Amino acid sequence: MKTIKISLILSVVLLTVFNNLKAQTNLIHNVLNRKNISLNGTWQYIIDPYETGFYDYRREERKENDREAYWNTEKFDNKTDKKEFGFTDKYSIKVPGDWNSQADKFLYYEGSVWYKRTFDIDLSKTNERIFLHFGAVNYQADVYLNGKKLGVHKGGFTAFNYEIPVSILKAKENLLVVKVDNKRALDEIPTINTDWWNYGGITRDVNLVFVPQTFVQTYSISLAKGSHVAKSKTIEGWIKLNQKANENVTLEIPELKIKQVLKIDGDSIAFSVKTSAVQLWSTKSPKLYQVNISTNAEKITDKIGFRNVEVLDGKLMLNGKQIFLRGISVHEEIPNEIRRAYSAKDAQHLLGQAKELNANMVRLAHYPHNEHMTRAADSLGLFVWSEIPVYWTIDFSSNEVLAKAKTQLEEMISRDRNRASIIIWSVGNETPVTEARTLFMSKLVAKTKELDQSRIVAAALESFGIQGVQTVEDPLGAFTDIVAVNQYIGWYGGLPDNSRKVSWATKYNKPLFFSETGAEGFSGLRADSLTRFSEEFQEWYYKEQVGMFKRMPANFAGLSPWILNDFRSPRRNHPTLQEGWNNKGLFDHDGKKKLAFYVLKAYYDEMEKKFDK
Structure with missing residues (x-):
């Protein structure tokens, strides 16, 4: 067995990283390798260019109990009821996917589209926290569940999630509604003019993610800068929980025979591991190692390569x-x-x-x-x-x-x-x-x-x-x-x-x-x-460019x-x-x-x- 020296560090630099993560304390990472239920598939939709389902006729955002709000859960059973919207299988769309490619009427459409689907859930596991995770929605997403607004996210190409309060969940027919707006604006990122197509919609995976009350929110594991030249290389990083806890976290890289129990008193821990066995990642040999991070309540796996770029x-x-x-x-x-x-x-x-x-x-x-x-x-x-x-x-x-x-x-x-x-x-x-x-x-x-x-x-x-x-x-x-x-x-x-x-x-x-x-x-x-x-x-x-490249x-x-x-x-x-x-x-x-x-x-x-x- 290779000799492995393990030590713990908590430098000012890593503390800075932890502090910078506070803005995303609710964002869960490595969703693909956690317990989840996919909500991909067929959703129903309403095209709403005037945003009638979001604003009333005075251009004020509709209240939670507004019967004309498109996220409203009330049933219209009385024949005298006035209802001017509705979701139906006649208007269906695939998620993930852009709307532009799914029907001719969407080709150049920029505006608001309401997405709706229902899901069932086993409520017997009340010890778990449940998050609704979106890989990306272009551009603004207003998310509602069972008539309650979970939040708003801007940015068409990055992930976001919301924790679902167990109190609003039902065993059957949970109503999930997302207002998606891809209109361009001068004060957004990107701005109003680009040289690519403004595909609208829920363009990436949607999942329900199940985690314990205290869970590993994110982590960083990499080759220490400069250690590629050393005989005994250093793998370092940090692990961050979603909240403060007094808990043990086990870091394991089985192929390198690394297994270390890290004691967290707070919400984060930094580590440094020395090993002479690691094979460095490169384009010719893209070696990836299985990395396990576990607590008493969960185990997360990832595939990580170790390399140094400078x-x-x-x-x-x-x-x-x-x-x-x-x-x-x-x-x-x-x-x-x-x-x-x-x-x-x-x-x-x-x-x-x-x-x-x-x-x-x-x-x-x-x-x-x-x-x-x-x-x-x-x-x-x-x-x-x-x-x-x-x-x-x-x-x-x-x-x-x-x-x-x-x-x-x-x-x-x-x-x-x-x-x-x-x-x-x-x-x-x-x-x-x-x-x-x-x-x-x-x-x-x-x-x-x-x-x-x-x-x-x-x-x-x-x-x-x-x-x-x-x-x-x-x-x-x-x-x-x-x-x-x-x-x-x-x-x-x-x-x-x-x-x-x-x-x-x-x-x-x-x-x-x-x-x-x-x-x-x-x-x-x-x-x-x-x-x-x-x-x-x-x-x-390209021939002329190549000639120039050769003279660079x-x-x-x-x-x-x-x-x-x-x-x-x-x-x-x-x-x-x-x-x-x-x-x-x-x-x-x-x-x-x-x-x-x-x-x-x-x-x-x-x-x-x-x-x-």
């Missing part, structure tokens, strides 16, 4: 070795079905396409993707860039908007902090350079580092030059760990061969990364390379071109070549590879040989 001397390093990110940007969308991706099967499909390209990294743009994606990336050995939708022209002067951005940042990091695949947290995309914006974004960078010091922090900057030396000197680059920039030389300016006239530099001694580059190619449009929108033009674009400075750390698949966007309105689609994908609407795919794959094959010897 920036050293302007280079991006994994486990002490320089890496090159052969990336691709991905939207959470299944093009051939024109819908949001949401399932484990969808994740395997999208990430499988990335693997076909010989990518070792995916940029999950422009919002946190579903948990199946990050867990699949763990097992497939793909690096992940995960991002919040601070996008383009939000109100950078608003403290309220900043608070919303921080909330989404915290929710993203909290859910996925134990995923080895995630090496980059991104705080935004293509934000305009102003003093207010840089202050706003720098606060998000600082918040990210408060919550997680084990990963790289980035933001996708912009470059518009098409010739000469392009020096990236955006002031936000002083705060991020890498300098990531979106450039479209030859698509949004000039022609692809303008890339031959460009060289790159940055004022910061940090890795330089192209977070986007690309050109549209309409699948099946075959012409000469000068015909814009043809597959040949897109192919030429030594701190060039990789790229994530835009994008894996064609995707829906209302901004793209050419009547024959777009029709509401952004066609920059390397795969077309039906999953067919375009000519440009093979150009990028050949380059990635070459870079794999160079860096993965």
Whole structure:
């Protein structure tokens, strides 16, 4: 047996992390591996563009006992009753799923839709606490159960839950109603204008989660920063209960023969474990270990990989070795079905396409993707860039908007902090350079580092030059760990061969990364390379870009071109070549590879040989 030395620590840094978690004391993590009942399936709906079920005719929110409120549980049995709404199987919708793809009348709909279903529950187990957990709802969710409002959540791509008071539950026919509103607004995250489809609905899993009175709410388990170089490596982290308790928690990693009983006096405990047996996670060998966390009342399991990512001397390093990110940007969308991706099967499909390209990294743009994606990336050995939708022209002067951005940042990091695949947290995309914006974004960078010091922090900057030396000197680059920039030389300016006239530099001694580059190619449009929108033009674009990549400075750390698949966007309105689609994908609407795919794959094959010897 390997010698294992175990010690307990509770540093100022970890205390800070615990304090930062207080804003989410009600959010349960690792729901997939807890006792739960799925509420996925067929729900009934009412389209409510005037929000009649929520507001009365004076535009005041309806009261709990208002018979015209769409969450009301009263029965209308008298023939003289006036009732102007009702749920019926005639209007049914699948959950999880966006509404846009489920009926033609929803295609461009933005507004409120009421969702309703009922469920039964065994009330004999009164010792358990019950939570209603949503993987995501776009954008605002007002949640009601048996006529009582449980709460409101804003943010279309992060999880939330509410504890259900046992007093309002019934054994049969519990009425669950959710008002979903996907209208865009200037003071929301994202703001009113984006370049992707605003899919509305309950887009991710819904579960009832059962936990004991005192339970493990969340935890962080990772390789200690810098310990990858030591003979005896350190696994460290913390475990947080939902409330203060005097209780033992057992941490176990069976394959490493680690088992330690931790005494919690309060709500949190930090730990540090030394072992020489751990195999480090990498894209070539994505080793995951089963981790068990148990109390007298529950046992939680997870699959966790251990690795170290850092920036050293302007280079991006994994486990002490320089890496090159052969990336691709991905939207959470299944093009051939024109819908949001949401399932484990969808994740395997999208990430499988990335693997076909010989990518070792995916940029999950422009919002946190579903948990199946990050867990699949763990097992497939793909690096992940995960991002919040601070996008383009939000109100950078608003403290309220900043608070919303921080909330989404915290929710993203909290859910996925134990995923080895995630090496980059991104705080935004293509934000305009102003003093207010840089202050706003720098606060998000600082918040990210408060919550997680084990990963790289980035933001996708912009470059518009098409010739000469392009020096990236955006002031936000002083705060991020890498300098990531979106450039479209030859698509949004000039022609692809303008890339031959460009060289790159940055004022910061940090890795330089192209977070986007690309050109549209309409699948099946075959012409000469000068015909814009043809597959040949897109192919030429990538050939010229690859030539430029090969002339990049030594701190060039990789790229994530835009994008894996064609995707829906209302901004793209050419009547024959777009029709509401952004066609920059390397795969077309039906999953067919375009000519440009093979150009990028050949380059990635070459870079794999160079860096993965």
